[in-house]
Amino acid sequence: MNPPRSETLPLRSDEDLVRVRQAVRAWMVEQNFNLVEQTKMVTAASELGRNALVYGGGGSARLESPVDGGHGGIRVTFEDHGPGIADIAQALSNGFSTGGGLGLGLGGAKRLVKDFEIFSEPGQGTRVIITIRK
Numbered sequence: 559m560n561p562p563r564s565e566t567l568p569l570r571s572d573e574d575l576v577r578v579r580q581a582v583r584a585w586m587v588e589q590n591f592n593l594v595e596q597t598k599m600v601t602a603a604s605e606l607g608r609n610a611l612v613y614g615g616g617g618s619a620r621l622e623s624p625v626d627g628g629h630g631g632i633r634v635t636f637e638d639h640g641p642g643i644a645d646i647a648q649a650l651s652n653g654f655s656t657g658g659g660l661g662l663g664l665g666g667a668k669r670l671v672k673d674f675e676i677f678s679e680p681g682q683g684t685r686v687i688i689t690i691r692k
């Protein structure tokens with residue numbers, strides 16, 4: 559079995575976001591997740607990374623494997639120290655945006671990756687964790 563590993567990537571620019579997408583894709587391919595699973599994870603990562611960039615003022619994405627002492631799986635944790643989200647349920651609902659967006663990213667990511675956790679504290683920042691198990 560592969561040894562545990564983790565990789566933390568900065569999220570400060572569009573180029574960083576591309577690198578995060580590429581890293582998530584590469585880890586998914588390495589673990590033989592199928593194309594549909596890859597695309598779900600990469601799309602969710604892309605939306606969460608963009609939110610960290612746009613609303614969180616930048617942050618980081620940490621990739622980890624395996625998950626919870628299992629044999630595989632991938633967890634990606636997005637973290638920023640921006641203004642946080644006052645009402646998480648509202649932020650998750652379709653069509654809610656404070657930035658003139660479509661308001662589909664956060665809720666869409668949650669629908670794509672069922673194992674989805676979000677923690678946010680106004681004034682402290684936001685952490686979103688998506689996990690796919692093997």
Ligand SMILES: Nc1ncnc2c1ncn2[C@@H]1O[C@H](COP(=O)(O)OP(=O)(O)OP(=O)(O)O)[C@@H](O)[C@H]1O
Pocket residue numbers: 605609610613614638640641642643649650654655656657658659660661662663664665684
């Ligand atoms: N990391 C974050 N920090 C602070 N607020 C956030 C963060 N992520 C999301 N939000 C808030 O939640 C709202 C909804 O996010 P969501 O990704 O669903 O929509 P959007 O980014 O506005 O538009 P879209 O993703 O469809 O382009 C955002 O408009 C913003 O107010």
Ligand SMILES: [Mg+2]
Pocket residue numbers: 605608609659662663664
């Ligand atoms: Mg968004």
